Amino acid sequence: MEQPLLFLLKTIPEYASLIEAVKNDRNAAVTGIGQINRSHMIAGLHKDTARPIVVLCQDDMAARRTQEELQCFLGLTAPILPGRDLTFYDAAVVSRSWEQKRLRQLYDLAAGATPIQIMTWESMSLRTLPPHVLNEASFTLEIGKEYPLDELSARLVAAGYSRCGIVEGVGQFAIRGGIVDIYSPGEDNPVRLEFFGDELDTMGYFDIDTQRRSDNLTAMRILPTRETLAGLHPKGTEGLLHDLTNLLSRQKRRKNLNVPLIDTLTKDIEKLENDVHSLTADRYMALIYPEMATAADYAPQNALWVLCDHANLQRAAKTRTEEMGLQLDSLLQTGLVAGELCDYVAQWEDFTAGLRGRTAVYFDAFGGSAYPEDAAPSLLLPVTAKQLPSYGGNLDAAVSDMTHYQKMEFGTLVLCGTRHRAELMQQLLREKNLSAFLAIPLNTLPKSGQILLTDGTLPYGMEYPLSKLAVLTEGQLIAKTEPKRRSSAKKTATNRQKLNSFTDLTPGDLVVHENYGIGRFVAMEQIKVDNAVKDYIKIAYQGSDTLFVPATQLDLVSKYIGGGAENANVKLNKIGSDAWQKTKAKARKAAKDMAGELIQLYAARKRQSGYAFSADAPWQKEFEDNFPYPETDDQLRCIADIKKDMESPIPMDRLLCGDVGFGKTEVALRAVMKAVMDGKQVAILVPTTVLAQQHYQTAVSRFRGFPVTIDVLSRFRTPKQQQRTLQELRSGNVDLIIGTHKLLQKSVEFKDLGLLVVDEEQRFGVTHKERLKEISKGVDVLTLSATPIPRTLNMALSGIRDMSTIEEPPADRYPVQTYVMEYSTAIIDDAIRREIERGGQVFYLHNRTETIDQCASALQKRIPGLTVGVAHGQMSEDALGEVMTAMAEGDIQVLVCTTIIETGLDIPNANTLIIENADRFGLSQLHQLRGRVGRSTRHAYAYFTYRPDKNLTEIAEKRLSAIRDFAEFGSGFKIAMRDLEIRGAGNLLGAEQSGHMMSVGYDMYLKLLDEAVLEEKGEAPKAPECTADLTVTANVDKDYVSRGEERMDLYRRMAAIRCQEDADDLLDEIVDRYGEPPKGVLNLIDIALLRAQAMKLGIKDIKQKGGDILFVLTSLNFDAVGSLCSDADYKTRVVFLANAKEPTLKLKLSVGPDSLKQAKAFVAKYQSCCNS
DSSP, X not given: OHHHHHHGGGGOHHHHHHHHHHHTTXXXXXXXXXXXXXXXXXXXXXXXXXXOEEEEESSHHHHHHHHHHHHHHHSOOOOBOOOOOOOOSOOSEEOOHHHHHHHHHHHHHHTTOOSEEEEEHXXXXXXXXXXXXXXXXXXXXXXXOBOOHHHHHHHHHHTTOEEOSSXXXXXXXXXXXXXXXXXXXXXXXXXXXXXXXXXXXXXXXXXXXXXXXXXXXXXXXXXXXXXXXXXXXXXXXXXXHHHHHHHHHHHHXXXXXXXXXXXXXXXXXXXXHHOGGGSOGGGGHHHHSOSOOOXXXXXXXTOEEEEESHHHHHHHHXXXXXXXXXXXXXXXXXXXXXXXXXXXXXOHHHHHHHTTTSEEEEEESSOXXXXXXXXXXXXXXXXXXXXXXXXXXXXXXXXXXXXXXXXXXXXXXXXXXXXXXXXXXXXXXXXXXXXXXXXXXXXXXXXXXXXXXXXXXXXXXXXXXXXXXXXXXXXXXXXXXXXXXXOOOOOOOOHHHHTTTSTTOOTTOEEEETTTEEEEEEXXXXXXXXXXXXXEEEXXXXXXXXXXXXXXXXXXXXXXXXXXXXXXXXXXXXXXXXXXXXXXXHHHHHHHHHHHXXXXXXXXXXXXXXXXXXXXXXXXXXXHHTOSSOBOHHHHXXXXXXXXXXXXXXXXXXXXXXXXXXXXXXXXXXXXXXXXXXXXXXXXXXXXXXXXXXXXXXXXXXXXXXXXXXXXXXXXXXXXXXXXXXXXXXXXXXXXXXXXXXXXSTTOOOSSEEEEEEESGGXXXXXXXXXXXXXXXXXXXXXEEOSOOOHHHHHHTTTTSEEEEEOSOOTTOOOEEXXXXXXXXXXXXXXXXXXXXXXOEEXXXXXXXXXXXXXXXXXXXXXXXXXXXXXXXXXXXXXXXXXXXXXXXXOOSEEEEOGGGGSSOOOXXXXXXXXXXXXXXXXHHHHHHXXXXXXXXXXXXXXXXXXXXOOOOHHHHHHHHHHHHHHHHOTTHHHHHHHHHHHHHHHHXXXXXXXXXXXXXXXXXXXXXXXXXXXXXXXXOOXXXXXXXXXXXXXXXXXXXXXXXXHHHHHHHHHTOOSHHHHHHHHHHHHHHHOSXXXXXXXXXXXXXXXXXXXXXXXXXXXXXXXXXXXXXXXXXXXXXXXXXXXXXXXXXXXXXXXXXXXXXXXXXXXXXXXXXXXXXXXXXXXXXXXX
């Protein structure tokens, strides 16, 4: 489609003049064209001039429209340069995703790697580092060259990178021996480099989750991690110190002293002397980069500047300058910036002066406004071109337009979206006596009076009256902004994910040992036994009891995770008492009862018969193709699960879990479409009126252009409207009904209900649930929940309850600009004012119901004219509903609320979140709360604040530092997910089971539940684990892996090895991350394999005592032991100990091979005896 549409431009004489002017470097102005025609011409310029193009738009919205339209014409996505917020306040941490995107785009633009760059006035006019500075601050690492590690590390730190143990986010690096991991803003993924001495030997991308290498590289580029770095001053940090000291002494000499400014300068000089990176460097941008530079300076010299609606651009420039002025005024008053350093945005005049000697093209809808003198066009081209509205599924409108154009002898091209739609359109036109031809693929333009139908789409139609050509379009953007299927390498659950709760085991944490119960982890100690060095985990129990667990048996120990609260009141067990066994037995019985109940329910459901839906119809595929975003892998998996259930004759009962905004609704609507296609009715039941309204609007826009009638039942409808809806339902005229619990009234009757979708099931009462059961007999049921249900629990319950989980956020969730800072009313008020000024809304989290009203009125006093609402869990359902409705409709500007906003509502217009006392929340809660903003394409902000100078407890300190890492790099994400899991498990299992889960810890409970399910299903329980303690050196040396947490992680994962495949997988990763492993590590892996093999044979303990090894058996296999004792190799060395408590074999070690080799040989022999 792309080529003929661009060829259409050749029929416009003015376009030829425009190309001619540009080729001769003359400025031109085109007037009289709409937005779509403008994008059409920009696409043409790109094809016909082969010059880089910079498109300047007035705001984000115009930029996104241009990007979308160019995508349709050219099939390429032009990057939009993001703006960023300058940081003037002292924040403990500022997230830098936007800034890093900017740096990468600017670098690419200057390097000539960007064919079309879109900028808004705001992002273009902001002061930034000059191109030559960025160039000098960036460097490339290439294979085969030498880079001394100390120098490389120093360069990275100077470029703003922070050193850590494991790289989880952009701007981090890690060094382990000769292996270096770096995540540069200039690369899509982190890179692992391997050095041989100082020479860079190999490098390749690696995956953050698995930490495994993927594709190899030959070179990588290192960009600085932020735009303003103190070290980039022409004379380095020393130069900046000198300038600041001069500035301070000038301030002190002034008659009327500016005390706040002097304070700020004094503090900043001190910061600069101690730790370069803690400086709020944006304040001193004018000192660090003495020459003013903006994004415009990065455009290559031969770039073509395209200015869209320059009168609007000029207005945007004026507004931006005024806004910045206001912001700087308040900063000057509080002494946060110095007056002489306030030059942060370029003025319109500065910009146009910079266009001298460059080529510019102006596109304006109307002529007549004055052009800037410095870059005045020498050619004016008035074009007659119109932008036409899309017919958006309204085929009658399309037909009347075509009839009109045919009479006028225009050639008409109709973009129908898909081939199927083009065929439908052709049929419809035939009925109206219009002849149209299918042209797929399109390779010619329509002749006069001809109508051509093709696939493809544009957001608007176009008419060029002088060329007698019109392009009509359906307008639903089916063109994806990126390929539809993001094929991410399918992540299988590696044993890292199964054990992801242990990387963060620190001394003092509670742990659970399978046989001894709950204790406290003290430390990891190396002990030398009979010349072999081994690592042990030391665990303290009640009183003065201590237990040393060999590192090879770490899989018997798990971190104690209870109900998410601080585990202050957990009692430690006493070694040797039977309390733990009793607790475990109680929890086991509870798990067994629950498994029993669930299995009965499941069996009863399997006996019912329901309706088997037919396979997907062509409409279904089309409906799915209309989804404007790429689906995540999780979404695709869930959709497949649901369709499979619907097509089977057993009634579906599936639970679909996923965070708000992760695309559950889309998955549900696809199921709805499938049901409606088979002529069935569908009901969507939601807990609140607001949600009903939201779902209704989503459904109406998603089903546009399809024969589906949708209605809603809620208290927003008058009784009369409700009566009519009920009647239509009875007669089968309504295909999809969305409603609150009004749907459960006795007066509601369906003609043929095929699918019931229940949203947020946990918010319906018992009576509602009973009525639900009645309605849903034999009907397919899909339940949606925003409480994340852990996948681990899902595994344990698999085969009892069908669950699908969406854990992956959608592709283009924009990063949320996050600050971690001391609470300050000035900063918070400023944040609120800025959000309100841009027409947005604010969530203000104050988590105490007693003082929430005072907090709201204090806000109202401080910011006059603010509309503030309050929401908390103790309000009545109705009152809460009203507040939430007002918030959703935009009547409330600031909602002061408790954590009640964690689940439920989607308010895309709320884009600032302020949290008081963030140190009281767990990472998981902060993660979920932060997901409430940043749900539209606008920049979103989150302020995690803590009380100033509060003496923080050790736990809060720990939390805050975790929050900082989380905000800055997104690290700790796994812990957050893990935490959420447990809260989810509590919700799913109900109160009584949660109690048992607390008593033994989450992991232990899952193990018990797993066993109970197997037992109830009549499957064999798992054999008890085998323990092994041999006198061979088996440890991970400190020199090989320096960080304790990582060693611990490796021990855990080695202990969990159960087969050769696991072992190979882990060994690959160890070599990849740490280099060649020493003997001790290989022994650890062999011991794990030995234990796994022995366990299968019913050996439960292998212990070395001096020159003997004892093998303890769970049951006696007479034949096997008999044939072993009579074997030529073993008959003199093996003794069966008849007087031991349990059946035990004693093997006398022979001279030579170590005990591990001999134990392996013995177990292999025993296995062959058992099999014979």
